[in-house]
Amino acid sequence: MMSLTNSPFEYALPHIQKLRGYTPGFQPKGDGWVKINTNENPYPPSPAVEAAIKEAMGDALRLYPDPRSDALREEAAKLHGVSSEQVIFGNGSDDILNLLVRAFAQESPAGYLLPSYSLYPVLCGIQGTGTVEVPFDRSMKLPFDALAKIEAKILFVTSPNAPTGVGFSNADLSRLIETFEGIVVVDEAYADFAEENATELLAKYRNLVVTRTFSKSYGLAGLRLGYGLADKDVISLLDRVRDSYNVNRLSQAGGLAALKDQRYLKAVAEKICRTRDYYRAEWEKLGWFCYPSQSNFLFVEPRNAAGEAGPKVAQELFEYLKANKILIRYFPSNPLTESFLRISVGDEDQMLRVSETIQKWLKNA
Numbered sequence: 437m438m439s440l441t442n443s444p445f446e447y448a449l450p451h452i453q454k455l456r457g458y459t460p461g462f463q464p465k466g467d468g469w470v471k472i473n474t475n476e477n478p479y480p481p482s483p484a485v486e487a488a489i490k491e492a493m494g495d496a497l498r499l500y501p502d503p504r505s506d507a508l509r510e511e512a513a514k515l516h517g518v519s520s521e522q523v524i525f526g527n528g529s530d531d532i533l534n535l536l537v538r539a540f541a542q543e544s545p546a547g548y549l550l551p552s553y554s555l556y557p558v559l560c561g562i563q564g565t566g567t568v569e570v571p572f573d574r575s576m577k578l579p580f581d582a583l584a585k586i587e588a589k590i591l592f593v594t595s596p597n598a599p600t601g602v603g604f605s606n607a608d609l610s611r612l613i614e615t616f617e618g619i620v621v622v623d624e625a626y627a628d629f630a631e632e633n634a635t636e637l638l639a640k641y642r643n644l645v646v647t648r649t650f651s652k653s654y655g656l657a658g659l660r661l662g663y664g665l666a667d668k669d670v671i672s673l674l675d676r677v678r679d680s681y682n683v684n685r686l687s688q689a690g691g692l693a694a695l696k697d698q699r700y701l702k703a704v705a706e707k708i709c710r711t712r713d714y715y716r717a718e719w720e721k722l723g724w725f726c727y728p729s730q731s732n733f734l735f736v737e738p739r740n741a742a743g744e745a746g747p748k749v750a751q752e753l754f755e756y757l758k759a760n761k762i763l764i765r766y767f768p769s770n771p772l773t774e775s776f777l778r779i780s781v782g783d784e785d786q787m788l789r790v791s792e793t794i795q796k797w798l799k800n801a
């Protein structure tokens with residue numbers, strides 16, 4: 437029998453051998469955790485979603501799904517006032533981001549900002565494409581001058597940004613899209629919690645792609661569903677490079693019901709925004725700096741009882757909360773994030789527990 441003389445590793449593509457995969461937020465096992473580390477929705481999805489999935493069950497497991505997710509495309513087109521040729525659905529918005537890298541970032545590098553969504557470099561790594569990282573400064577405003585100089589055919593901008601929560605105005609995004617010679621992807625995972633979104637700019641710019649997800653505002657992270665909006669020629673390129681059945685039948689049924697229940701979506705988003713704004717004000721009263729958030733999380737720079745801030749303080753509070761079964765997110769790898777903690781907005785009980793545990797931490801110091 438023939439067998440490999442070398443480790444299978446050595447037969448892999450060189451760029452795959454070097455690849456480091458994405459690190460998802462920690463998924464705790466067991467009960468009793470306040471899990472506010474991955475920006476999931478603390479509230480359940482619209483009840484119409486479960487009903488639609490149950491109804492679709494009949495033949496849903498035996499038959500292939502609609503390869504184009506056409507019903508979803510039409511409903512999203514109606515919602516955003518675009519044509520259904522300007523919409524593509526995917527297995528989470530991560531799928532759409534992956535298709536964008538696949539279609540537009542082969543030979544030239546892909547650009548993105550730091551800090552922003554840490555999946556972009558991983559997708560580029562899978563594709564073997566180069567990257568250009570453009571750093572923010574502490575103001576977290578778009579660095580226009582640096583962005584104007586980059587050599588990339590595709591640029592990813594997260595708005596509202598993660599992990600800061602800072603949203604970019606359509607005026608700022610327009611300025612960027614007009615000067616960028618390539619595709620600008622505005623990743624709007626958190627747009628339902630924001631004051632403004634970029635969909636109205638689609639009528640003006642052929643190089644704009646807006647991506648959306650059902651994982652945050654719709655409370656459907658487990659369903660894996662997201663979409664992209666763009667010029668129809670961009671969509672047709674993305675359609676060429678996607679899996680033929682990239683959205684399963686149950687996700688198509690549930691997602692359609694969720695899209696149709698905009699009233700429920702708005703009510704949940706408003707509730708989360710109210711809780712968010714309440715706790716931002718609370719923490720500012722403690723003297724903690726917190727970026728104005730247009731998302732469902734807060735990025736806050738904690739201070740200890742002595743009034744000190746910094747990476748050691750952030751790490752200490754992160755560990756203290758974890759020891760008390762509260763999971764948030766800490767990003768120690770960047771000087772702009774190492775003194776901060778990202779706290780997803782939970783329901784009122786969860787946030788009360790966070791607040792009380794912070795008080796305990798301040799007293800014990």
Ligand SMILES: *Cc1c(COP(=O)(O)O)cnc(C)c1O
Pocket residue numbers: 475527528529530531553594598623625648649650651652657660661662
């Ligand atoms: C959560 C998140 C996504 C992921 O969306 P999925 O639809 O769950 O794949 C995309 N972009 C950003 C910025 C996110 O925070």
